[in-house]
Amino acid sequence: NAGVTQTPKFQVLKTGQSMTLQCAQDMNHNSMYWYRQDPGMGLRLIYYSASEGTTDKGEVPNGYNVSRLNKREFSLRLESAAPSQTSVYFCASSEALVTSYEQYFGPGTRLTVT
């Protein structure tokens, strides 16, 4: 099992450009998440998907959109990138949304917006 995979690993964008971060999991998990990690701050939830066909906003959703394409894949889109979106982005998955399941993380995407 590959677990949770993310592409790309690194990306540099100019302000105003758009891009999509891809995430896939092969553990048959129902729930998936997108986080961002900034220096000096804890991980923050951008969006999550409780199950295929549903998505909900997390703590910091502004400037992002998501798509739960199928049970395996959950993508994060930046429509018009801003320097404030420079961050490391992590995708994660869990069996379900409820308390008793741990989350499995992807390797991260390091995004720089100039």
Added chain:
Amino acid sequence: KNEVEQSPQNLTAQEGEFITINCSYSVGISALHWLQQHPGGGIVSLFMLSSGKKKHGRLIATINIQEKHSSLHITASHPRDSAVYICAVRSRGAGSYQLTFGKGTKLSVIP
């Protein structure tokens, strides 16, 4: 919103030392997670607990619900334990699906 505080922020230890990392939170929780972030950036879940104590190899995690405090202990530390250790909590209550993360404790174990 739950506030999660970790201490210390940075920790340097000699190989073989016993290490303790602390996590405090402000509001009642349904679960607490300890995660390890490797120098390369990958994040691995170490423990998930809601009461008592869990042990895995040289790692021990404890939680005191009344005091809103958890500790992660590493016995006989080794340079490969060098990483950032992150505490995260899930608050109690309907719709509390989000984890609130601490800022992490950076551990360096010197041979």
